[in-house]
Amino acid sequence: MGKGKKNKRLIAFVLLLIFGIIIAIGFYQGQLQLLQPKKPAEEYFELFDYGPDNCQLLNNGSSLMIYEIHFWIKAVGGDAHSVIAKSWANAQPEYVGDIEANQFKFVSQASPRFGYISHRNSDGMYPFPVKLTSREAEGTITIYF
Numbered sequence: 001m002g003k004g005k006k007n008k009r010l011i012a013f014v015l016l017l018i019f020g021i022i023i024a025i026g027f028y029q030g031q032l033q034l035l036q037p038k039k040p041a042e043e044y045f046e047l048f049d050y051g052p053d054n055c056q057l058l059n060n061g062s063s064l065m066i067y068e069i070h071f072w073i074k075a076v077g078g079d080a081h082s083v084i085a086k087s088w089a090n091a092q093p094e095y096v097g098d099i100e101a102n103q104f105k106f107v108s109q110a111s112p113r114f115g116y117i118s119h120r121n122s123d124g125m126y127p128f129p130v131k132l133t134s135r136e137a138e139g140t141i142t143i144y145f
Contacts, residue, residue: 041132041139044077050143052128054110064118064126064145068110071130071143075099081135087128090114118145 050071058065069087073096083096083105091111099105118126125144132141 038135039077039137041137041141044075044080044134044137045132045141046074046076047071047130047141047143048074048104050145052145053108054112055115055145058117062120064120065115066118066126066128066145067112067115068108069128070106070108072104072106073099073132074104075101077101077137080137083132083134085109086131088116091116 048071050069052064052066052069054066054068056065056067057063066088073083073085075083078101080099083099084093085096085107086093087109088111090113091109094107094109096105096107116128118128120126121144123144127142127144129140129142132139
């Protein structure tokens with residue numbers, strides 16, 4: 001066998017080995033990121049300028065049927081990747097995308113057929129849960145109308 005063929009095979013083997021090592025390192029880092037516990041949504045996100053856009057008072061004002069809401073999400077704990085917001089069981093989850101640290105994005109969610117019933121609390125407010133998930137954080141933030 002010629003010296004040129006041996007060198008080509010050796011170079012090909014070394015390149016495949018390097019490529020395999022790079023893939024293994026990337027996979028390992030991805031697995032480590034999946035194993036890291038997520039932070040609570042309350043510590044990582046802030047919701048502001050929120051309100052119901054389509055709602056109806058029920059039972060002499062003791063309950064509020066909410067069909068549509070809007071809010072802004074701000075990433076206060078750092079960059080947030082692949083953010084998803086889901087306001088109530090029948091609302092479609094909204095893919096918000098990435099939010100850079102201290103930046104914000106607008107979310108509007110609607111469920112015209114099935115709303116969310118919020119019962120007035122002792123402070124006269126109507127609590128409303130917003131579930132947020134991202135690669136970094138997960139949990140529910142309750143806002144009040």
